[in-house]
Amino acid sequence: MMLYKQMQLGVPAIWIQTQDFSRVVDNITAYSNRTCYTIHAGVFSCFKDGSWKPVLVEIPDPNDPEKKMQITTNDHSLIFQFILDSSDKHKATYIHQDFRKAEQVAGFLTGMVSSLRHSYRSSFLNDDVDSMSYQVIVVSPFVCPEEYQFLYVNISEEYPSYEELVDIAIHIHDSTNGEVISLDAAKEVARAGLGLNEFSFINLCLMSAVDNGKVDPAYIYNSKMESIKRNGVLEIIKPKMTFDSIGGLDNIKRVINNNVYFWNNPEEAEQFGITPIRRILTVGIPGTGKSAICEATASALQLDLARTGVSQVMNSFVGQSEANMRAVFQQIKVMAPLCVWIDEFGRDLSGGASSSHVDGGTTDRVHGEFLTGLQELPDNVFLMCAANQLDNLRPEMLRAERFDKIFFVGLPAFEERIQIVRINLPNGDFNYEEIAHATKYFTGAEIKSLIKQVKFDVVSSERRNVTTRDIVSHVPKMRNILWNKDREMIRNLYRLAYDQWDWSSTLQYNEIDDILGNRVARSDSFELKI
DSSP, X not given: OHHHHHXXXXXXXXXXXXXXXXXXXXXXXXXXXXXXXXXXXXXXXXXXXXEXXXXXXXXXXXXXXXXXXXXXXXXXXXXHHHXXXXXXXXXXXXXXXOOSOHHHHHHHHHHHHHHHHHHHHHHHHTTOGGGOOOEEEEEESXXXXXXXXXXXXXXXXXXXXXXXXXXXXXXXXXXXXXXXXXXXHHHHHHHHHTTOOHHHHHHHHHHHHHHHSSOOHHHHHHHHHHHHHHHSSOEEEOOOOOGGGSOSOHHHHHHHHHHHHHHHOHHHHHHHTOOOOOEEEEEEOTTSSHHHHHHHXXXXXXXXXXXXXXXXXXXXXXXXXXXXXXXXHHHHHHHOSEEEEEOSHHHHTOOTTOSTTTTTTHHHHHHHHHHHHHHTOOTTEEEEEXXXXXXXXXXXXXXXXTBSEXXXXXXXXXXXXXXXXXXXXXXXXXXXXXXXXXXXTOOHHHHHHHHHHHHHHHHHHHOSOOOHHHHHHHGGGOOSOHHXXXXXXXXXXXXXXXXXXXXXXXXXXXXXXXXXXXXXXXXXXXXXXX
16 A cells, blocks of 8 residues: 555655545554654544544743743644654654645645655754654545645555455444344445445445344445536446447447357456456547447446546546546556546647646646546456547547557448448338438438428428438438538548548448549558457
């Protein structure tokens, strides 16, 4: 654990951002090689024999300056001087718990922390551990302000582990004699609570017991999902869409379905010397099924789908956007296994509009946090990103091994349009081929919108079912068709895809010439890549 390593090194200052003050303090005091101090119950205290005990500080007797008296205190100047004067100061840790704004806390401690850093450096250069000063650990609900971060080792406190949540559930069982939770249910309850801090998990367990007479895993899980959604930076859903509800895109479906087996059987993958695909980027035209593929992939893997985007974590407060991005990846890790979907990838991570003059460099810093989070994702997280364009995306986002596959998703080919029409008109006597011909250069979303609009117009005005003629005759009335609006953008994407990317559809690959409007001299044919 990073915290214990930093305590062992005796680094001068650590800043832990957390909402679980008591749990973090317990974790700090569990490291037995250091003497821990803090203000507990309003007075300066030392942790001894498993509990906090008041410390008496010596000060001049106001009635007789030549004498000394001992008092309890919460005066920080007296506290810091006491620790500094102690014989084992090089093994002392002061835990500063503070709910004030981060700027106030950091400003208050700046002088002391700077002095501790100087002492740390001096003891290191002189190889004199005994001359090292004490250590301060700030426990705050807020991230350390950016302008002070160089003074601290910054740690975002991890959520309770599965084992810790099991222990809490067992404690509830023992304290209620098994009336509200059985030992068999403890593991299921803990699994439902992954991603919650300790206080929230305990609170939901007790609320469930009050509302239902027992600790219900479904109650905990649903409440957790609602809380995550309210936070606005991560939305987790149970995927409903499957590959059967998506028309076309045969190659990407084939690759993902082939991958599912080895994803669920990693030992066999290792035996054959292969690594299952875990990172996919889909690039292409808006409305062509990129988002649908993400959800269907989660269904195929039988995983919950966590959706987020960089724009969702951006915050006007300095440092908060970066903290939000760290929180997103922390939440993802603790709730794994999971399928993660990052939408509007190319736009949000272009970095093209970030500078000290535009947004104080916030986008650049969020970009860096994203790269770090991406690199540290565990193997049981399947990542899918969707982008409409990559013009301004930085090269490091697309370097080798960042993504296992980059798939291009273009305009649906003729046979794919037939499939899309069949999915959206499953019942009735329709000429699917005629509708597919009429909707050439339509995206899947535009075909779906066309059918929906025609249905409404015909049924609401004439009280009858729609016909093939109704749909075909309405095609010229469609406005803002992407092909007419951004034809050159689409063609540029096709050219890039031909040179650089895998294709999500064999049929779309075979229609390159038609999209580009000229003959492309090539002797190759589509080669299926798995």
